[in-house]
Amino acid sequence: MGRDIARDVDRDFADWLAPHLPMLHRTARAFAEPADQHDLLQEMSLALWKARPRFRAESAASTFAHRVAHNAALTWRRGEARRRTRGVAIEAELLTREAGTDPQGALLETLYAAIRRLPPIERSLILLSLDGLPYAEIARLHGLSETNVGARLTRIRQRVASLVEEADHGV
Amino acid sequence: MEFDRLEAAWRSPANTLDARAQAYLMEEVMKSLKARRRGEILLFAIPMIAMSIFTAIAVRAIAQGRLDPAREWGALVMLGVCWLVLGAILVAGVLLRHRRSQDQGSMRDTLAAMLSANRRARTNMKVFLVMLPVFLVPMLFSITQLHQVGKATERDAWQMLLVFGLALGASVTWNTARYFGVMKPEQRRLEALLKEYE
Numbered sequence: 297m298g299r300d301i302a303r304d305v306d307r308d309f310a311d312w313l314a315p316h317l318p319m320l321h322r323t324a325r326a327f328a329e330p331a332d333q334h335d336l337l338q339e340m341s342l343a344l345w346k347a348r349p350r351f352r353a354e355s356a357a358s359t360f361a362h363r364v365a366h367n368a369a370l371t372w373r374r375g376e377a378r379r380r381t382r383g384v385a386i387e388a389e390l391l392t393r394e395a396g397t398d399p400q401g402a403l404l405e406t407l408y409a410a411i412r413r414l415p416p417i418e419r420s421l422i423l424l425s426l427d428g429l430p431y432a433e434i435a436r437l438h439g440l441s442e443t444n445v446g447a448r449l450t451r452i453r454q455r456v457a458s459l460v461e462e463a464d465h466g467v
Numbered sequence: 468m469e470f471d472r473l474e475a476a477w478r479s480p481a482n483t484l485d486a487r488a489q490a491y492l493m494e495e496v497m498k499s500l501k502a503r504r505r506g507e508i509l510l511f512a513i514p515m516i517a518m519s520i521f522t523a524i525a526v527r528a529i530a531q532g533r534l535d536p537a538r539e540w541g542a543l544v545m546l547g548v549c550w551l552v553l554g555a556i557l558v559a560g561v562l563l564r565h566r567r568s569q570d571q572g573s574m575r576d577t578l579a580a581m582l583s584a585n586r587r588a589r590t591n592m593k594v595f596l597v598m599l600p601v602f603l604v605p606m607l608f609s610i611t612q613l614h615q616v617g618k619a620t621e622r623d624a625w626q627m628l629l630v631f632g633l634a635l636g637a638s639v640t641w642n643t644a645r646y647f648g649v650m651k652p653e654q655r656r657l658e659a660l661l662k663e664y665e
Contacts, residue, residue: 310497317492318484334495341496342503367577370660373653400479407473417663420574426477439573440664453470460473 309345316344316361319427326411326423327369336372343368362429363437366420403460410459414452421445422452511557518549538616541609548602575664582657589650592642599635606631 324337347364351357411419417438424434431449435442476482484492525546528534536543572580610627613619619627 338499345500400476400481403476404481439575457470
Protein backbone atom coordinates (compact mmCIF):
# COMPACT_ATOMS: atom_id res chain seq x y z
CA MET A 297 0.00 0.00 0.00
CA GLY A 298 2.89 2.33 0.91
CA ARG A 299 4.43 1.63 -2.48
CA ASP A 300 1.15 2.47 -4.22
CA ILE A 301 1.02 5.81 -2.41
CA ALA A 302 4.65 6.56 -3.34
CA ARG A 303 3.89 5.64 -6.97
CA ASP A 304 0.86 7.97 -6.99
CA VAL A 305 2.93 10.79 -5.48
CA ASP A 306 5.63 10.25 -8.12
CA ARG A 307 3.08 10.21 -10.95
CA ASP A 308 1.43 13.34 -9.59
CA PHE A 309 4.78 15.12 -9.40
CA ALA A 310 5.79 13.95 -12.88
CA ASP A 311 2.52 15.37 -14.28
CA TRP A 312 3.12 18.66 -12.49
CA LEU A 313 6.78 18.83 -13.60
CA ALA A 314 6.23 17.99 -17.28
CA PRO A 315 5.26 21.51 -18.48
CA HIS A 316 8.29 22.99 -16.64
CA LEU A 317 10.83 20.53 -18.01
CA PRO A 318 11.72 22.64 -21.12
CA MET A 319 12.37 25.64 -18.83
CA LEU A 320 14.58 23.51 -16.57
CA HIS A 321 16.48 22.30 -19.60
CA ARG A 322 17.06 25.85 -20.90
CA THR A 323 18.16 26.97 -17.41
CA ALA A 324 20.61 24.06 -17.14
CA ARG A 325 22.09 24.94 -20.54
CA ALA A 326 22.49 28.58 -19.53
CA PHE A 327 24.04 27.91 -16.11
CA ALA A 328 26.25 24.87 -16.68
CA GLU A 329 28.78 23.65 -19.19
CA PRO A 330 27.51 20.74 -21.35
CA ALA A 331 29.18 18.07 -19.19
CA ASP A 332 27.45 19.37 -16.04
CA GLN A 333 24.02 20.19 -17.45
CA HIS A 334 22.55 16.83 -16.53
CA ASP A 335 23.65 17.26 -12.89
CA LEU A 336 22.19 20.73 -12.67
CA LEU A 337 18.93 19.59 -14.24
CA GLN A 338 18.63 16.92 -11.57
CA GLU A 339 19.46 19.38 -8.79
CA MET A 340 16.73 21.75 -10.00
CA SER A 341 14.21 18.88 -10.27
CA LEU A 342 15.08 17.78 -6.74
CA ALA A 343 14.63 21.35 -5.48
CA LEU A 344 11.20 21.47 -7.15
CA TRP A 345 10.25 18.11 -5.69
CA LYS A 346 11.14 19.35 -2.20
CA ALA A 347 9.46 22.73 -2.66
CA ARG A 348 6.29 21.59 -4.39
CA PRO A 349 4.29 20.70 -1.22
CA ARG A 350 4.57 24.39 -0.26
CA PHE A 351 3.22 25.59 -3.61
CA ARG A 352 0.06 27.61 -3.17
CA ALA A 353 -2.01 28.68 -6.14
CA GLU A 354 -1.47 32.35 -5.09
CA SER A 355 1.24 32.61 -7.75
CA ALA A 356 1.38 30.99 -11.17
CA ALA A 357 2.99 27.55 -11.23
CA SER A 358 5.48 28.77 -13.84
CA THR A 359 6.61 31.69 -11.63
CA PHE A 360 7.00 29.30 -8.71
CA ALA A 361 8.99 26.85 -10.85
CA HIS A 362 11.20 29.67 -12.19
CA ARG A 363 11.91 30.90 -8.66
CA VAL A 364 12.87 27.48 -7.29
CA ALA A 365 14.87 26.48 -10.39
CA HIS A 366 16.83 29.73 -10.57
CA ASN A 367 17.56 29.59 -6.84
CA ALA A 368 18.91 26.08 -7.25
CA ALA A 369 20.95 27.09 -10.31
CA LEU A 370 22.40 30.16 -8.61
CA THR A 371 23.59 28.19 -5.61
CA TRP A 372 24.59 25.05 -7.49
CA ARG A 373 28.26 24.21 -7.35
CA ARG A 374 29.95 22.42 -10.22
CA GLY A 375 31.03 18.92 -9.33
CA GLU A 376 29.09 19.05 -6.07
CA ALA A 377 27.10 16.00 -6.98
CA ARG A 378 29.11 13.61 -9.08
CA ARG A 379 26.28 11.75 -10.65
CA ARG A 380 27.53 11.40 -14.16
CA THR A 381 25.17 8.80 -15.53
CA ARG A 382 25.00 6.82 -18.68
CA GLY A 383 22.13 9.14 -19.58
CA VAL A 384 24.36 12.11 -20.33
CA ALA A 385 25.64 10.66 -23.57
CA ILE A 386 22.18 9.67 -24.79
CA GLU A 387 20.73 13.01 -23.78
CA ALA A 388 23.51 14.89 -25.54
CA GLU A 389 22.91 12.83 -28.66
CA LEU A 390 19.17 13.57 -28.60
CA LEU A 391 19.65 17.28 -28.17
CA THR A 392 22.58 17.70 -30.53
CA ARG A 393 20.61 15.90 -33.22
CA GLU A 394 17.80 18.36 -32.72
CA ALA A 395 20.09 21.39 -32.77
CA GLY A 396 21.91 20.16 -35.84
CA THR A 397 18.78 19.89 -37.98
CA ASP A 398 17.64 23.43 -37.26
CA PRO A 399 19.41 26.44 -38.81
CA GLN A 400 18.95 28.27 -35.50
CA GLY A 401 20.82 25.52 -33.62
CA ALA A 402 24.33 26.94 -34.05
CA LEU A 403 23.21 30.45 -33.13
CA LEU A 404 21.53 29.06 -30.02
CA GLU A 405 24.70 27.27 -28.95
CA THR A 406 26.61 30.56 -29.25
CA LEU A 407 23.86 32.38 -27.34
CA TYR A 408 23.96 29.85 -24.49
CA ALA A 409 27.77 30.09 -24.37
CA ALA A 410 27.49 33.90 -24.19
CA ILE A 411 24.95 33.71 -21.35
CA ARG A 412 27.23 31.33 -19.44
CA ARG A 413 29.94 34.01 -19.55
CA LEU A 414 27.74 36.47 -17.63
CA PRO A 415 27.82 36.80 -13.83
CA PRO A 416 25.16 34.50 -12.22
CA ILE A 417 22.53 37.13 -11.33
CA GLU A 418 22.74 38.67 -14.82
CA ARG A 419 22.41 35.16 -16.25
CA SER A 420 19.21 34.67 -14.28
CA LEU A 421 17.81 38.07 -15.30
CA ILE A 422 18.34 37.56 -19.03
CA LEU A 423 16.94 34.01 -18.87
CA LEU A 424 13.77 35.19 -17.15
CA SER A 425 13.44 37.94 -19.75
CA LEU A 426 14.02 35.55 -22.67
CA ASP A 427 11.45 33.19 -21.14
CA GLY A 428 8.95 36.02 -21.46
CA LEU A 429 8.45 37.08 -17.84
CA PRO A 430 7.36 40.72 -17.51
CA TYR A 431 9.68 43.22 -15.78
CA ALA A 432 7.36 43.44 -12.76
CA GLU A 433 7.56 39.67 -12.23
CA ILE A 434 11.35 39.59 -12.66
CA ALA A 435 11.65 42.50 -10.22
CA ARG A 436 9.51 40.65 -7.66
CA LEU A 437 11.47 37.40 -8.09
CA HIS A 438 14.82 39.12 -7.59
CA GLY A 439 13.79 41.71 -5.01
CA LEU A 440 14.76 44.60 -7.32
CA SER A 441 12.82 47.60 -8.59
CA GLU A 442 11.31 47.47 -12.08
CA THR A 443 13.48 50.41 -13.15
CA ASN A 444 16.57 48.62 -11.93
CA VAL A 445 15.58 45.46 -13.82
CA GLY A 446 14.98 47.48 -17.00
CA ALA A 447 18.34 49.22 -16.77
CA ARG A 448 20.19 46.00 -16.03
CA LEU A 449 18.48 44.12 -18.86
CA THR A 450 19.34 46.84 -21.41
CA ARG A 451 23.00 46.51 -20.42
CA ILE A 452 22.89 42.71 -20.37
CA ARG A 453 21.29 42.48 -23.83
CA GLN A 454 24.06 44.68 -25.28
CA ARG A 455 26.69 42.54 -23.57
CA VAL A 456 25.16 39.27 -24.81
CA ALA A 457 24.83 40.61 -28.38
CA SER A 458 28.46 41.70 -28.39
CA LEU A 459 29.61 38.34 -26.94
CA VAL A 460 27.71 36.49 -29.67
CA GLU A 461 29.20 38.78 -32.29
CA GLU A 462 32.71 38.19 -30.92
CA ALA A 463 32.14 34.46 -31.08
CA ASP A 464 30.83 34.74 -34.66
CA HIS A 465 33.96 36.60 -35.69
CA GLY A 466 36.13 34.12 -33.85
CA VAL A 467 37.48 36.73 -31.41
CA MET B 468 24.21 41.75 -33.72
CA GLU B 469 20.55 42.61 -33.16
CA PHE B 470 19.20 41.12 -29.98
CA ASP B 471 15.88 40.47 -31.78
CA ARG B 472 17.63 37.78 -33.84
CA LEU B 473 18.79 36.08 -30.67
CA GLU B 474 15.30 36.28 -29.20
CA ALA B 475 13.92 34.70 -32.37
CA ALA B 476 16.44 31.87 -32.06
CA TRP B 477 15.41 31.47 -28.40
CA ARG B 478 11.78 31.02 -29.40
CA SER B 479 12.59 28.69 -32.31
CA PRO B 480 11.82 24.93 -32.27
CA ALA B 481 15.58 24.29 -31.90
CA ASN B 482 15.28 25.56 -28.33
CA THR B 483 12.33 23.32 -27.53
CA LEU B 484 12.68 19.70 -26.48
CA ASP B 485 10.94 17.24 -28.75
CA ALA B 486 8.58 14.66 -27.23
CA ARG B 487 11.23 11.91 -27.22
CA ALA B 488 13.86 14.03 -25.46
CA GLN B 489 11.26 15.27 -22.98
CA ALA B 490 10.12 11.72 -22.17
CA TYR B 491 13.72 10.61 -21.72
CA LEU B 492 14.56 13.53 -19.43
CA MET B 493 11.45 12.94 -17.35
CA GLU B 494 12.38 9.30 -16.88
CA GLU B 495 15.92 10.23 -15.82
CA VAL B 496 14.69 12.88 -13.41
CA MET B 497 12.18 10.56 -11.73
CA LYS B 498 14.78 7.78 -11.50
CA SER B 499 17.30 10.06 -9.80
CA LEU B 500 14.63 11.48 -7.46
CA LYS B 501 13.73 7.99 -6.27
CA ALA B 502 17.41 7.15 -5.72
CA ARG B 503 17.97 10.36 -3.74
CA ARG B 504 14.89 9.72 -1.61
CA ARG B 505 16.06 6.17 -0.83
CA GLY B 506 19.50 7.56 0.08
CA GLU B 507 18.04 10.14 2.45
CA ILE B 508 15.93 7.50 4.21
CA LEU B 509 18.94 5.18 4.59
CA LEU B 510 21.09 8.01 5.91
CA PHE B 511 18.76 8.41 8.87
CA ALA B 512 17.66 4.78 9.22
CA ILE B 513 21.16 3.30 9.65
CA PRO B 514 22.18 5.28 12.81
CA MET B 515 18.62 4.94 14.14
CA ILE B 516 18.71 1.13 13.83
CA ALA B 517 22.25 0.95 15.26
CA MET B 518 21.26 3.10 18.26
CA SER B 519 18.11 1.02 18.84
CA ILE B 520 20.18 -2.19 18.86
CA PHE B 521 22.69 -0.73 21.35
CA THR B 522 19.84 0.50 23.56
CA ALA B 523 18.07 -2.86 23.45
CA ILE B 524 21.32 -4.60 24.45
CA ALA B 525 21.78 -2.16 27.36
CA VAL B 526 18.18 -2.58 28.56
CA ARG B 527 18.48 -6.38 28.36
CA ALA B 528 21.77 -6.31 30.28
CA ILE B 529 20.19 -4.19 33.05
CA ALA B 530 17.10 -6.43 33.18
CA GLN B 531 19.26 -9.56 33.50
CA GLY B 532 21.45 -7.93 36.15
CA ARG B 533 24.58 -8.06 34.00
CA LEU B 534 24.92 -4.27 34.11
CA ASP B 535 24.75 -2.29 37.35
CA PRO B 536 23.63 1.28 36.48
CA ALA B 537 24.97 2.57 39.80
CA ARG B 538 28.52 1.43 39.00
CA GLU B 539 28.46 1.56 35.19
CA TRP B 540 26.49 4.71 34.50
CA GLY B 541 29.17 6.04 32.13
CA ALA B 542 28.03 3.82 29.27
CA LEU B 543 24.41 4.85 29.80
CA VAL B 544 25.35 8.55 29.73
CA MET B 545 27.25 7.92 26.50
CA LEU B 546 24.15 6.29 25.01
CA GLY B 547 22.01 9.19 26.25
CA VAL B 548 24.28 11.77 24.60
CA CYS B 549 24.01 9.90 21.26
CA TRP B 550 20.19 9.78 21.45
CA LEU B 551 20.16 13.46 22.36
CA VAL B 552 22.19 14.37 19.26
CA LEU B 553 20.02 12.13 17.03
CA GLY B 554 16.85 13.68 18.49
CA ALA B 555 18.22 17.21 17.99
CA ILE B 556 18.96 16.45 14.32
CA LEU B 557 15.43 15.09 13.85
CA VAL B 558 13.77 18.08 15.56
CA ALA B 559 15.94 20.53 13.60
CA GLY B 560 14.97 18.75 10.36
CA VAL B 561 11.24 18.96 11.14
CA LEU B 562 11.52 22.63 12.15
CA LEU B 563 13.50 23.51 9.03
CA ARG B 564 10.85 21.87 6.83
CA HIS B 565 8.26 24.37 8.05
CA ARG B 566 10.53 27.36 7.80
CA ARG B 567 10.33 29.96 5.09
CA SER B 568 12.03 28.33 2.17
CA GLN B 569 13.45 29.20 -1.25
CA ASP B 570 10.02 29.11 -2.88
CA GLN B 571 8.85 32.18 -0.98
CA GLY B 572 10.18 35.74 -0.90
CA SER B 573 12.64 37.08 -3.43
CA MET B 574 15.79 35.27 -4.55
CA ARG B 575 17.81 38.03 -2.93
CA ASP B 576 16.08 37.30 0.43
CA THR B 577 16.69 33.59 -0.08
CA LEU B 578 20.39 34.12 -0.73
CA ALA B 579 20.63 36.28 2.39
CA ALA B 580 18.81 33.57 4.38
CA MET B 581 21.18 30.94 3.00
CA LEU B 582 24.14 33.04 4.07
CA SER B 583 22.68 33.26 7.59
CA ALA B 584 22.11 29.50 7.58
CA ASN B 585 25.71 29.01 6.47
CA ARG B 586 26.88 31.19 9.38
CA ARG B 587 24.74 29.16 11.80
CA ALA B 588 26.08 25.88 10.42
CA ARG B 589 29.65 27.10 10.81
CA THR B 590 28.89 28.15 14.38
CA ASN B 591 27.37 24.70 15.03
CA MET B 592 30.57 23.09 13.82
CA LYS B 593 32.57 25.20 16.24
CA VAL B 594 30.12 24.23 19.01
CA PHE B 595 30.63 20.57 18.08
CA LEU B 596 34.38 20.95 18.58
CA VAL B 597 33.86 22.68 21.92
CA MET B 598 31.38 19.94 22.94
CA LEU B 599 33.88 17.15 22.28
CA PRO B 600 35.07 17.08 25.91
CA VAL B 601 31.41 16.69 27.00
CA PHE B 602 31.37 13.42 25.08
CA LEU B 603 34.90 12.44 26.07
CA VAL B 604 34.21 12.62 29.83
CA PRO B 605 31.43 9.96 29.96
CA MET B 606 33.43 7.87 27.50
CA LEU B 607 36.47 7.84 29.79
CA PHE B 608 34.22 7.16 32.80
CA SER B 609 32.50 4.23 31.08
CA ILE B 610 35.80 2.59 30.09
CA THR B 611 37.25 3.07 33.59
CA GLN B 612 34.08 1.61 35.14
CA LEU B 613 34.16 -1.40 32.82
CA HIS B 614 37.74 -2.01 33.93
CA GLN B 615 36.85 -1.54 37.62
CA VAL B 616 33.97 -4.04 37.55
CA GLY B 617 36.20 -6.57 35.81
CA LYS B 618 34.42 -6.56 32.45
CA ALA B 619 37.45 -5.22 30.62
CA THR B 620 41.13 -5.94 31.12
CA GLU B 621 43.63 -3.12 30.97
CA ARG B 622 44.46 -4.22 27.43
CA ASP B 623 40.73 -4.12 26.45
CA ALA B 624 40.40 -0.64 27.96
CA TRP B 625 43.33 0.66 25.91
CA GLN B 626 41.92 -0.96 22.77
CA MET B 627 38.55 0.70 23.42
CA LEU B 628 40.25 4.05 23.91
CA LEU B 629 42.11 3.55 20.64
CA VAL B 630 38.94 2.64 18.69
CA PHE B 631 36.84 5.48 20.18
CA GLY B 632 39.74 7.88 19.74
CA LEU B 633 40.05 6.95 16.08
CA ALA B 634 36.29 7.36 15.56
CA LEU B 635 36.30 10.78 17.21
CA GLY B 636 39.41 11.74 15.27
CA ALA B 637 37.71 10.75 12.01
CA SER B 638 34.65 12.78 12.98
CA VAL B 639 36.75 15.88 13.77
CA THR B 640 38.68 15.47 10.49
CA TRP B 641 35.42 15.13 8.53
CA ASN B 642 33.92 18.23 10.15
CA THR B 643 37.08 20.28 9.67
CA ALA B 644 37.27 19.24 6.01
CA ARG B 645 33.60 20.13 5.55
CA TYR B 646 34.13 23.50 7.25
CA PHE B 647 36.97 24.54 4.98
CA GLY B 648 36.04 22.57 1.86
CA VAL B 649 32.28 23.18 1.73
CA MET B 650 31.02 25.79 4.18
CA LYS B 651 33.67 28.48 3.64
CA PRO B 652 33.54 28.32 -0.20
CA GLU B 653 29.73 28.40 0.00
CA GLN B 654 29.93 31.49 2.20
CA ARG B 655 32.20 33.20 -0.35
CA ARG B 656 29.91 32.19 -3.23
CA LEU B 657 26.79 33.53 -1.50
CA GLU B 658 28.54 36.77 -0.56
CA ALA B 659 29.62 37.23 -4.17
CA LEU B 660 26.05 36.64 -5.42
CA LEU B 661 24.59 39.15 -2.94
CA LYS B 662 27.26 41.67 -3.96
CA GLU B 663 25.95 41.45 -7.53
CA TYR B 664 22.68 43.02 -6.35
CA GLU B 665 24.44 46.14 -5.05
